[in-house]
Amino acid sequence: DAGVIQSxxxxxxEMGQEVTLRCKPISGHNSxxxxxxxxxxxxxxxxxxxxxxxxxDSGMPEDRFSAKMPNASFSTLxxxxxxxxxxxxxxCASTRLGQEQFFGPGTRLxxx
Amino acid sequence: xxxxxxxxxxxxxQEGEDVSMNCTSSSIFxxxxxxxxxxxxxxxxxxxxxxAGELTSNGRLTAQFGITRKDxxxxxxxxxxxxxxxxxxxxxxxxxxxxxxxxxxxGTLLTVNP
Numbered sequence: 001d002a003g004v005i006q007s008x009x010x011x012x013x014e015m016g017q018e019v020t021l022r023c024k025p026i027s028g029h030n031s032x033x034x035x036x037x038x039x040x041x042x043x044x045x046x047x048x049x050x051x052x053x054x055x056x057d058s059g060m061p062e063d064r065f066s067a068k069m070p071n072a073s074f075s076t077l078x079x080x081x082x083x084x085x086x087x088x089x090x091x092c093a094s095t096r097l098g099q100e101q102f103f104g105p106g107t108r109l110x111x112x
Numbered sequence: 113x114x115x116x117x118x119x120x121x122x123x124x125x126q127e128g129e130d131v132s133m134n135c136t137s138s139s140i141f142x143x144x145x146x147x148x149x150x151x152x153x154x155x156x157x158x159x160x161x162x163x164a165g166e167l168t169s170n171g172r173l174t175a176q177f178g179i180t181r182k183d184x185x186x187x188x189x190x191x192x193x194x195x196x197x198x199x200x201x202x203x204x205x206x207x208x209x210x211x212x213x214x215x216x217x218x219g220t221l222l223t224v225n226p
Contacts, residue, residue, distance in 0.1 A: 004154070031212055043155070043200065043216040056213060091154050095212060100145075103154030 002026075004104035006092050018080040021107045024073055025094030032037045033101060034067055034077050035091040043091070076090065082111045115139075118217030125186070125191055126225050133199060133220040135184040141203030144184040145179050145214065149198045150163050158199075159186070191224050 005024040013019055025032050033048040047057040052069045060067070064083070069075040079086055087110050093101040118135045125131060135144070143162055147155035160172050161177035161184060168175055174187045188195055201217040 033214075043217040045213060048213065050212075093154070100157050100160065101212075101214065103156070105152070106154050111204075 004092055004094055004102055006104035008107060009105060010108045012112065013082055014112050015016075015083055016081045017111075018078065019082045019086075019109060019111075021077040021090050021092075022107070023075045023077070023092030023104060025036050025075070026102055027073070029094035029096045029102075030072070031095045031097075032075050033067060033093040033095075034075070035093065035103075037089045037091060037106070038087075046077070080108075082109075084111045087088075087111050092093070114167055115216035116203055116215055118220060119223045120211045121218065122212055122221040122223070124225065127191060127193060129191050131188040131191055131195070131222060132185060134183065135203075136183045137202035137203055137215075138182070139203075139205075141205055141215075142181070143204040144175070145202040145204065146173075146175050146184070146186045147202060147216075149200065149219070153196070155200055179189040188222075191222075193224050193226050194206045196203075196222055196224050 008024045031050050034046040036046055037043045046059045047067045048055055048068045050081045065076045065079055072088050089106045089108050091102045091103050091106045116135050116137050118201050132218050145160050148158050149190055150157045159175040164175040164181045172189045178192045198219040198221050200219045202214040204214050
């Protein structure tokens with residue numbers, strides 16, 4: 001089992017640029033979560049999907065953030081335009097029917 | 113929303129010592145989870161607790177789900193250098209349907225001196 005796959009692992013961009021983070025959940029898992037981790041705020045849930053449908057996006061900080069899950073094996077988190085305060089590690093996690101959440105390795109985003 | 117208070121924030125111990133960390137909440141959770149995060153990696157589940165009062169062990173790790181369902185602790189016995197990392201507690205409210213949200217504590221950074 002390949003586990004949750006995230007890409008890129010590292011992203012450095014300039015303020016104002018569009019950033020797209022990608023996630024491939026574990027095959028057979030039907031729930032997908034996007035988290036953001038910072039020193040100040042810890043791990044925060046941004047949004048999660050069940051069966052490709054967004055269930056709760058109350059953690060999405062601003063309209064600059066959007067997430068999609070076009071099919072069961074792929075999700076994106078987009079930030080447009082990016083700002084320096086968006087710098088963080090972004091994790092994707094997946095689970096089957098509310099069981100253990102398996103986390104990906106994360107994408108470290110730096111916005112200059 | 114729910115908040116978890118995790119303590120201590122950091123610990124520096126000698127190899128072989130026992131470690132204890134805990135989480136408290138003002139809200140009730142139906143499930144308590146403990147995760148460990150190694151540098152450059154995502155969190156990995158260590159122990160899951162599903163019933164109030166439950167005491168569960170996983171090797172040198174022991175965790176308990178508080179009777180009030182508002183707290184949990186994690187103990188590590190006879191620490192070794194590879195125990196180094198950040199430990200997170202997480203609470204889940206299983207409100208039925210499709211609500212599988214986790215609320216995480218801020219983490220405990222554990223350093224083990226050989």
